[in-house]
Amino acid sequence: MKFFLIAGAVNALLSVAFGAFGAHLLEGRVADKYLDTWQTAVQYQMFHSIGLIVVAVLMSSSLLGSLGSLSWAGYLMLAGIVIFSGSLYVLSLTGIGILGAITPIGGVAFIAAWVMVIIAAAKAL
Known part of the structure; x- marks a missing residue:
């Protein structure tokens, strides 16, 4: 639980930093x-990142066992x-198009993660 809370907070921080980097330093470049x-x-x-924090909160509560x-x-x-996100960041910086082939693997991981949340909720109810 603690790991996912920290991972969520660190990734939220990085997301804000990367957003600012993109808006201010990449524009025009x-x-x-x-x-x-x-x-x-x-x-x-x-x-x-918010999803990771939600997972941590759910793990710490008795709501979902x-x-x-x-x-x-x-x-x-x-x-x-x-x-x-990592493959898209590298693609944006390098223009290496083959990285677009890796991105869907991350998308499938996101989908599978939400399926696991659904399964946890279904088991608890």
Whole structure:
């Protein structure tokens, strides 16, 4: 639980920092399509940072007793942030198009994470 709370807070911090970096330092230095890609990475990182914090809160409460499913959800969200957002950040900075082929793996991790939250809730109710 503590791990996911810290991971969520660290990723939220990084998301804000990366958003500012993109808005202030990348503008005019990379193509507009890459600025849009950067913004998508920032948004998904922040959404799932909040998701990690929610997972931590759910794990600490007695609301959902299925810690196994919630642990999977947290690890999958973290993996999704690294793979999805990470690949988009690198793509934006380098223009290496093949990185776009890696991004969907992170998207699948995000989807699987939310499925695990649903499973934890279904088991608890």
